[in-house]
Each structure stands twice: as structure tokens, then as C-alpha cells.
Amino acid sequence: MFQSKSVPSGALFCVGERYLPLFVKLLSHVWYNKLNMNVFLTKFSVNVHTIPVFHHKEEDELESKRDFIWKMGGQQGQGVESCGEILGRVLAQEGYNLFSQRLFASRIKGGHTTIALRIATKVVSTIGERVDCLVALDQETIDIHECEVPKGGVIIADSAFHPKVEEHSGKILLALPITDLAKKYGSMQMKNIAALGMSAGVLGFPEDPFYGFIADRFKKKGEEIISKNKDIFKEGYDTAVEALHGVSMGKLPVPEKADQLYLLGNEAAALGAISAGARFMASYPITPASEIMEYMIKVIHKINGTVVQTEDELSSCMMAMGAGYAGVRAFTATSGPGLSLMAESISMACMAEIPVVIIDVMRAGPSTGMATKVEQSDIRYAVGSGHGDAEKIVLAASSIEDCYYITQEAFNLAEKYQTPVILLSDLQFGMCKQSVPAFDPDRIAIERGKLVTEGLPELDTKKKAYFDRFANTEDGISPRTIPGVKNGLFLSTGLEHNTYGKPAEGADMRVMEMEKRHRKFAGVSKDIQPFTVRHEETDADLLFIGITSTGGAIEEACDALEAEGRKVNHLHLRLVSPFPAEELRPYIEGAKKVLIVEENMTAQLRELFAAHFSCHEKLLSCLQYDGTPFKASVILAKAKEVF
Numbered sequence: 187m188f189q190s191k192s193v194p195s196g197a198l199f200c201v202g203e204r205y206l207p208l209f210v211k212l213l214s215h216v217w218y219n220k221l222n223m224n225v226f227l228t229k230f231s232v233n234v235h236t237i238p239v240f241h242h243k244e245e246d247e248l249e250s251k252r253d254f255i256w257k258m259g260g261q262q263g264q265g266v267e268s269c270g271e272i273l274g275r276v277l278a279q280e281g282y283n284l285f286s287q288r289l290f291a292s293r294i295k296g297g298h299t300t301i302a303l304r305i306a307t308k309v310v311s312t313i314g315e316r317v318d319c320l321v322a323l324d325q326e327t328i329d330i331h332e333c334e335v336p337k338g339g340v341i342i343a344d345s346a347f348h349p350k351v352e353e354h355s356g357k358i359l360l361a362l363p364i365t366d367l368a369k370k371y372g373s374m375q376m377k378n379i380a381a382l383g384m385s386a387g388v389l390g391f392p393e394d395p396f397y398g399f400i401a402d403r404f405k406k407k408g409e410e411i412i413s414k415n416k417d418i419f420k421e422g423y424d425t426a427v428e429a430l431h432g433v434s435m436g437k438l439p440v441p442e443k444a445d446q447l448y449l450l451g452n453e454a455a456a457l458g459a460i461s462a463g464a465r466f467m468a469s470y471p472i473t474p475a476s477e478i479m480e481y482m483i484k485v486i487h488k489i490n491g492t493v494v495q496t497e498d499e500l501s502s503c504m505m506a507m508g509a510g511y512a513g514v515r516a517f518t519a520t521s522g523p524g525l526s527l528m529a530e531s532i533s534m535a536c537m538a539e540i541p542v543v544i545i546d547v548m549r550a551g552p553s554t555g556m557a558t559k560v561e562q563s564d565i566r567y568a569v570g571s572g573h574g575d576a577e578k579i580v581l582a583a584s585s586i587e588d589c590y591y592i593t594q595e596a597f598n599l600a601e602k603y604q605t606p607v608i609l610l611s612d613l614q615f616g617m618c619k620q621s622v623p624a625f626d627p628d629r630i631a632i633e634r635g636k637l638v639t640e641g642l643p644e645l646d647t648k649k650k651a652y653f654d655r656f657a658n659t660e661d662g663i664s665p666r667t668i669p670g671v672k673n674g675l676f677l678s679t680g681l682e683h684n685t686y687g688k689p690a691e692g693a694d695m696r697v698m699e700m701e702k703r704h705r706k707f708a709g710v711s712k713d714i715q716p717f718t719v720r721h722e723e724t725d726a727d728l729l730f731i732g733i734t735s736t737g738g739a740i741e742e743a744c745d746a747l748e749a750e751g752r753k754v755n756h757l758h759l760r761l762v763s764p765f766p767a768e769e770l771r772p773y774i775e776g777a778k779k780v781l782i783v784e785e786n787m788t789a790q791l792r793e794l795f796a797a798h799f800s801c802h803e804k805l806l807s808c809l810q811y812d813g814t815p816f817k818a819s820v821i822l823a824k825a826k827e828v829f
Contacts, residue, residue, distance in 0.1 A: 252438070253304055253306035253310065253438070254319065254435070254438065255303070255304050255305075255314045255317050255318050255319075256273065256302065256303045256304075256305065256318065256385060257301070257303075257321070257331060258270055258300065258327075258381065259298065259300040259321070259322055259324070259330070259331055260299065260323030260324050260327060261297065261298065261323070261324060262290055262297055262298075264377065264378070265375065265377060266300065266323065267288055267299070269379075269381055269382050270286060270288070270301030270303055271301075272396075272399060272400075272403070273382060274448055276395050276396050277303075277305055277391070278447075279399075280395055280440075280443065281441035281442055281444045282305050282307070283305075283306045283309050283621050284304065284448060284621040285306075285310045285311060285619070285620045285621075285738075286304070286313070286618060286619040286620070287301070287302045287313040287618045287815070288300065288301045288302075288618070290558055298326055298330065300327070302317070305389070305438065306438075310620075311586075311737060311738025312816075312817075312818065313815070315334075315818065316336050316339070317334040317339060318335075318340070318389075318435060319339065319340045319385060319388050320332070320335050320340070320341045320342070321342045321384070322342065322343040322344065322349060323377070323381070324344075324347055325347055325349060325350065328343060328350070332351055335357050337355065338356060338435070339357050339358070339435075340357070340358045340360060340388050341357055341358065341359050342362055342381070342384050342385065342388060342426065343359060343360065343362070344365050345362055345363050345364070345365075346364070346366065349361050358430075360384070360426060360429045362384055362425055364377050364381055364384070365377060367380040367421060368418070370418075371414050371418045373414075376415065376418050379400070379415050379418050379422070380418050381422065383396075383418065383421065383424075383426070384423065384426035386419075387422070387423040387426035387427040388426050388430065388435065390435070393419075393420065393423055396419060397416050397419070400412065445623065446621045446622060446623055447621070447622055448620070448621045448622075449619060449622070450586075450616065450617060450618065450619050451586040451589040451618065451620075452475065452519075452589075452611075452616040454587065454593075454622070455478055455545055455583075455590065455593045455611065456481040456482050456485075458591065458592070458593030458594050459478075459482070459515075459517055459543070459594075459597070461590070461594055461627045462594040462596075462632065463597065463632050464491070464515040464543075465490065465516075466492050466494075466506065466509040466514045466516040466517075467479060467482050467491075467494070467506070467516065467517055467518065467519070468493075468496050468501070468503075468506045469502050469518050469519050469520070470495065470496050470497070470501070470502050470520070472499075472520055472523065473521065473549065473557045474521060474549055474557070474616045474617045475520055475521050475616060477616065477617070478545060478616075479493060479495065479519060499520055500527050500531065502520070502524075502528075503528040503532070504531050505518075506518045506544075507534070507535050507540050507542045510535075510540050510541045511669070511678065512668055512669060513637070515541075515543075516542060517543035517544065517545065518545070519545040519547065520544065520546060521548065521549050521557075522546070522548060522552075522564050522567070523551070525544070525564060525608075526567070526571075528544065530573070532544070532571055532572040532576060532606050532608075533573050533574060533576045534680040535578075535605070536576040536577060536578055536605060536606060537679075537681075539605065539664070539666075539703070540606070541597075541601045541604055541606075541607075542600060542606050542607070543600050543606075544606060544607070544608045545593070545611060546611070548560075548562055548563065548610060548611065548734070549561060549612070549613050550563070550613075551563055551564075556813050558613070558617075559613065559814070560613040560614045560735065560785060560813060560814070561613075561786055561813065562735075562736075562785040562786050562790070563785070563786035563787075563811075565784075565786070565790040565794065566788075566790045566793065566794075568608045568762065568763075569763045575700065577605075577703065577707060577764075578605050578606045578607065578608060579600070579603060579605055579606070579607045579707070579710055579761075579764070580610065580763035581595070581599075581608070581609045581760060581761060581762065582611075582733050582761075583609065583615060583734060584717075584718050584734070584758045584760050585615075585737060585738075586618070586619075586620040586622060587625075590622075590625050591630060592609065593609060595630060597632075598633045598635075599710065599713060599714065601634045601635045601637065602633060602634075602636075603663060603706055603710065604635065604663065604664070604706075605706075605707075610733070614734070614735035614815045618735075636664070637668070638666065638667050638674075640671070640672075642671065642673035644673055645675060652675050652676045652677065652687065653667060653673065653675055654676075655676035655685070655686065656676075656683060656684070656685045656686070656687060658699075658702050659702070661706060661709065662701075662702045662703065662705030663706045664702070682696055682699065683699070684699075685699075708764075711761060711768075711769055716759070716760055717757050717758055717759050717760050717769070717770065718737075719756070719757045720741070720744060720757075723755070724772040724775075724776035724777075725776040725777070726753050726754055726755040726776065726778070727752060727754065727779070727829065728747075728754045728781060728828065729754070729756075729774070729777035729780045729781070730743070730744065730754065730756040730782075730825075731757050731758075731780060731782045731791070731795070732756070732757075732758050732759070732782075732784070733758065733784060733791055735815060736758075736783045737756075739816040739817060739818045739821055740783055740816075740818075740821055742818035743821040744756050746818065746822055747822065747825060752829070755777070757770070762794070765797075765798055767798040767799070770798075770799075774799050775801070778804070779804050779806060779828055779829075780804055780806060781806050781824065782807055783808045783816065783821055784807070784809060785809075785811060785815075786809065786811055787811040789807045789809060792805055806828055808820075808824040808825075
């Protein structure tokens with residue numbers, strides 16, 4: 187609009203008719219704030235860059251807005267996450283589509299932390315690439331994240347730390363009294379509610395739904411606390427609206443209220459396990475999988491189940507296997523370091539044909555790596571974990587919603603094929619929240635395979651006969667029973683064995699049992715949707731392939747390319763092992779080029795495809811391994827390189 191540095195003190199500004207109303211308002215606002223210390227601008231002569239450079243939009247322009255991205259940052263312990271949680275829950279109740287992402291340092295306490303929330307009128311599966319409204323509780327938040335705020339975006343900053351932003355950036359700085367309001371109402375813990383009110387005011391959402399949520403959230407603390415929180419929210423809301431002086435960021439159309447949930451991928455997985463009939467979980471806490479166990483602990487008493495926090499991951503896997511051996515649907519949850527410790531147990535479960543589900547929420551490694559950052563680098567290990575020919579089923583969730591349904595499928599497959607099932611998720615799924623349609627618990631029926639619990643033929647006790655537990659069958663799946671079933675006596679061991687479970691090392695028996703265990707996996711790709719695909723047509727100029735949380739960014743890249751007239755497709759893998767080569771083949775062969783998008787350095791997913799398809803020259807990689815989730819722009823730029 188204008189540059190203050192080029193104008194001497196006392197000079198007159200010439201303002202076009204288009205900006206005159208805004209200019210007058212801003213001038214009057216400066217004088218008002220000098221008197222009242224409700225800070226919007228600091229010194230007019232220095233911080234002219236805080237004046238918005240856009241004009242009041244017409245109503246039809248405002249309606250064109252389709253999403254807002256809000257982010258709040260500060261130090262751990264300042265209520266950053268709870269502020270985002272309340273904002274998300276209220277807007278989810280109002281019917282908005284949401285995706286939230288929290289980032290924090292890999293330490294127990296302290297350090298910079300943020301929570302971001304994308305609010306939209308259509309389904310969104312990524313956090314996006316800009317920040318329309320940044321709430322800063324410290325200068326560090328501005329220093330790190332100001333670059334994400336575009337021209338015309340708003341920065342709400344606590345006036346207590348005298349915030350500074352880039353000169354002449356065209357961004358709106360609202361230096362508002364967050365700390366002062368908290369002091370006024372008697373508790374620094376209320377800073378987040380003040381910031382919440384300011385955020386709702388800037389984003390243009392109505393106040394009433396927040397009051398209802400506040401009342402419900404603080405009902406155990408009494409009417410006085412409820413009233414104080416409502417009052418500080420109201421004052422924060424009004425302060426922000428007044429500071430904007432009629433300038434609007436645009437607004438979202440009001441959606442119809444929807445029957446939806448707003449939850450973590452970890453919570454979706456836990457609910458999926460419950461719906462699948464799981465009644466035992468053994469686990470050792472590890473980021474980013476701990477919330478699965480935490481959720482199970484909260485609800486397990488309602489379903490007559492048991493959760494055991496074990497001393498380590500070895501114990502958790504073996505205890506889950508023991509429960510599976512006894513006929514209980516059981517599972518554990520871990521991340522890369524824990525999965526490494528489970529390798530020997532997984533091998534035993536493969537040999538003894540014991541059903542167990544292991545959820546691996548991938549994070550950046552190796553070793554401790556970056557425990558709070560995302561990566562997809564356990565693919566190779568999940569497929570190959572366990573010594574010997576330890577074949578197993580490896581699945582991969584394709585969305586936060588799918589974390590629920592594929593967990594149910596994992597339990598069915600574990601029992602049908604009498605095998606460990608490793609279910610891959612990742613930190614971006616596990617620790618991010620999304621609004622999803624209410625789950626249908628009846629969509630996937632419980633299937634227990636060849637489990638026999640009654641009517642077994644009498645055993646010849648004189649000959650010390652055993653139940654033919656590991657019988658050589660045409661489909662490779664043997665009849666299964668559990669301890670205590672009449673006439674169901676058998677041995678179970680990690681040693682190679684005959685059909686009764688007795689240790690046996692004869693060559694013929696070894697070959698028969700090895701081939702039987704291998705043969706049973708032939709039908710897995712028919713019992714689960716091995717991948718999702720954007721278009722059923724198999725021909726494409728460029729086929730994107732992804733796994734776990736890359737799907738949202740890939741979809742947005744596809745939208746942009748199709749808007750340019752490009753013929754693209756997107757295939758997202760759900761069945762990793764046994765690899766569904768034949769189901770994938772038409773899409774691989776029909777594409778001119780294949781771009782495999784994954785968050786690791788060694789192209790583990792591409793490696794898997796290259797092992798099954800000879801067209802190596804068209805299998806291209808888009809890799810990222812800095813611990814951050816993919817942005818659509820990165821994938822889009824890579825796609826344009828390879829076209």
C-alpha cells in the first residue's frame with residue numbers, strides 16, 4: 187500500500203479511493219490504542235507493514251474461500267495443544283472437515299511446540315502449505331513460522347513479549363493482550379482460552395458453539411470456573427474483532443452438521459481392535475504408538491478386556507502371542523525400535539502358526555532417531571523381520587479412517603491364516619487428527635477361520651494320539667483349536683515339527699511343512715483390498731504410488747495436474763506382503779511412468795516394486811527424509827520434472 191521509510195515525518199499520504207475507508211479506520215485505531223493499550227499496531231511510523239494490503243471483499247468473494255489453516259505455537263506446557271483441541275472439536279461438531287497436526291520436540295518437557303488445524307468444506311488429509319492465522323505465544327514461533335504466513339495473513343501475538351515481524355511483509359500483526367487477560371481473570375492457565383477466543387474472532391466463527399463446549403469441558407470444576415472461561419473467551423473474541431476493524435480474511439460456507447468423529451489415527455486403530463473383538467493388549471510405551479495403549483486403558487474395563495503394560499517389547503509380543511494361542515484376539519503396538527526387539531518372537535509365531543496383530547506406527551530412525559518426526563522406513567524390516575523364511579502378512583493403513591477398518595481386517599487375516607500380521611501406520615496418522623465419517627462397526631464381520639472348539643474326533647489315548655493341528659491341507663491352512671478343547675491335544679513349539687506339533691527334522695516332513703506354510707498365503711490378496719486407486723482405468727501418463735500418510739498430498743498433487751489436463755492416477759498400497767503383484771500389474775504396465783512417493787532415503791517401497799516388476803526404468807522415486815510430511819507442492823514439482 188505504501189512504504190513508511192520513504193516518507194518523512196509530518197508528510198501527507200495520498201490514498202486511493204479503494205483504500206480510503208480502511209486507512210481512516212487504521213488511523214483512528216492507532217490513536218485509540220495509544221490511549222488504551224489494546225495493542226494492534228505498535229508505532230505507526232515504524233510498523234506500517236502491519237497494515238493489510240487488501241481491500242474489503244464483496245460477499246460473493248468471501249464465499250469462495252474453501253479452507254482456513256490455523257497454527258498456534260509456543261513452549262510445551264503453555265496450553266498450545268489444548269487450544270487446538272478445543273477449536274477442532276467445536277468445529278467438528280459444526281460439520282467442518284478438519285485435519286490437525288501437532289509437532290513437538292523429542293523431549294519429555296519443554297521445547298518449541300505447535301498445533302496446526304486445517305478447516306475446510308471438503309475432505310482434507312494434509313495440513314496444507316500456508317498459515318492463514320498464526321497464533322504466537324513467544325517470539326520463537328514468529329521467527330520459525332512467519333514464513334508460512336502469506337501476504338494478507340494474520341499473526342496474533344501476545345503483546346507481553348513485544349512481537350516483531352518482517353518489515354513491509356503485507357501481513358497483519360495483531361499484538362493482543364493474551365497474558366494481560368489471563369492475569370485479569372486470575373490464572374495464567376487461561377491464556378489458551380483467551381487465544382482461542384481471539385482465533386475464533388479472526389477466523390469469523392460464531393461464539394455460541396464454543397460456550398457450550400467450555401461449559402461441558404469445565405463442568406466438574408464448577409460454575410465459577412465455567413463463567414470465567416466464558417468471559418475470557420468473550421473478551422478475547424471481541425478484542426480480536428475490534429482490532430481487525432472490519433478487515434476480513436474471507437469466510438467459509440456454513441456446512442451441514444455431520445455424523446462424524448474427530449480423532450487420532452491411533453485412536454481409530456484402538457477402536458478398530460475393539461470392534462474386531464480384541465480383548466487383550468500387551469504393550470510397552472513408545473512414541474508415536476503409546477496413545478493406542480492409552481486409549482485401550484481408558485475403555486478396556488467396558489468390554490471386559492485386559493491391558494498389560496510390560497517391561498519391554500519382547501514381553502509384550504510374547505504375551506500377545508500367548509493370548510492368541512489361548513484363543514483370545516490379542517495385539518501389541520510399537521514403533522521401529524520395538525519392532526526390532528520383537529523379531530525372534532515373530533519368527534516363533536510364524537513357525538507355531540499363532541495369530542497375533544502387531545501395529546507399527548513408524549517414526550524417523552534408525553535407533554532412537556527422531557521420535558516425534560515422521561518417516562516410512564520400516565517397510566523393508568516389516569516384510570523381512572524374523573529369521574529364516576518367516577513369512578507373514580504386512581498391511582498398511584491408507585488413511586486415518588482406514589486405521590479403523592484395516593485393523594479389523596488385520597485380526598481376521600491373523601486368525602484365518604494363523605500368522606502374525608504387522609500393520610503399518612506412521613506418526614502422521616498416529617498423532618494427527620482428522621474428521622472422519624462415523625465408523626460402521628458392522629462393515630467388517632468377525633471371521634475366525636478354521637478355529638474348531640467342539641466336536642473333535644476321539645483321540646486314541648493308547649497310541650498317545652494328538653490332534654492333527656498342523657495337517658497338510660490343500661490351501662495350506664490347517665485346522666486350529668485352543669488349549670482345553672476336548673480331544674484337541676497337540677504340541678506347539680518353535681522347532682520344526684510334524685503335523686501333531688512334535689519336533690521332527692526329517693527331510694520330507696520339513697519340506698512338507700515349509701511348503702504348507704508358504705502355500706497358505708496365496709489367497710491373502712483376495713481377502714483384502716490390496717490397494718486403493720483414484721481411477722479404475724489402468725493407462726496413465728504418470729502413476730503415483732504411495733503408502734500410509736503420503737496419500738493426502740499425492741491426491742492434492744493429482745488435482746493440480748488434472749486441472750492442467752494431465753492424465754494421472756494414484757494407487758495407494760494396503761497389502762505389502764504377500765506382495766499383490768498380479769493385481770498391480772495392469773496399472774504398472776499401463777502407466778508410461780511410475781512415481782513412487784515415500785518418506786525414507788533408501789527407496790524401500792520402490793525396492794519392493796522393483797523386485798516384482800522388470801520395468802525398472804520407469805519406476806521413479808520421490809523421496810523425503812527430513813522428518814516432515816510431504817507437501818503437495820513438492821510432489822507436484824517432482825512430477826513436472828519427470829513428465
